Amino acid sequence: MFGGRVNRTERLYAVAEELRRAGAQGTTSARLARSLEVSIRTIKRDVSALQQAGLPVRAEAGPGGGYVLDAVASLPPVNYTPAQAVAVSVALALLPPGSPFAVDAATARAKLWDALGPGDRERASRLAARVWTRGGTPPEGAAPVSDDDAAPGSGASAAGVLRAVEQALAGERVLAIRYRSRDGRASRRRVEPVLLAHTDGRWYLVAWCRDRDGMRWFRLDRVERADVTTEPYVPRLVEEVGAPPAGAAAVGTV
DSSP: OOOTTSOHHHHHHHHHHHHHHHGGGOBOHHHHHHHHTSOHHHHHHHHHHHHHTTOOEEEEOSTTOEEEEOTTTTSOOOOOOHHHHHHHHHHHHTSOTTOTTHHHHHHHHHHHHHHSOHHHHHHHHHHHTTEEEOOSOOOTTOOOOOOGGGOOOOOOOOHHHHHHHHHHHHHTEEEEEEEEOTTSOEEEEEEEEEEEEEETTEEEEEEEETTTTEEEEEEGGGEEEEEEEEEEOOOOOGGGGOSOOTTOEETTTO
């Protein structure tokens, strides 16, 4: 199956998966060697390497003995969708500088990204490039470029609005929204989402407004309704939004 020419990392992964499948009954070095078409000596070296790397494998002596992977480690892997991977990355990116466990958070994000398959990782990367965050206290005068739609206000976005915005951005579908400006005027817009931005403690939808024929920043807590349409659009380049606020970065690069 594997033989001697296979990348050792791939073979170590295969040994770990064989042990995972064997469960509490375990398996012997001879069975592993036959399954992977390598020598028993190679299997023993591989198991030793896995143990040194922290995989909880124990050796049981005597007749019928062999290698057993700890029950906790034999749980099936958790699979994430691209959107879920981005959601975790956003949460980690919003940790203020100097937060406890910040280094571990960055490591966890890297592990999560590595666990995605190539196709999902590519989709997650494209989506993550369209989510900007800026942590910490912004310098004076560093508010995002915006029109009068993005002036200060109050309120909370409904879960349905947030979900629609997420789906429109990820699925590249035109979004129909009802938006209330700072002076209380309500308007209906059809917009093409370009990115989501978190700055000054608030979330904004940055989108090309078809009704105003221009790029606009919409404060999410002022979007009263949002409906994903079936109409696709070709996403505009993030660069068309303009320079990001000082200290902002896409969550895919945090």
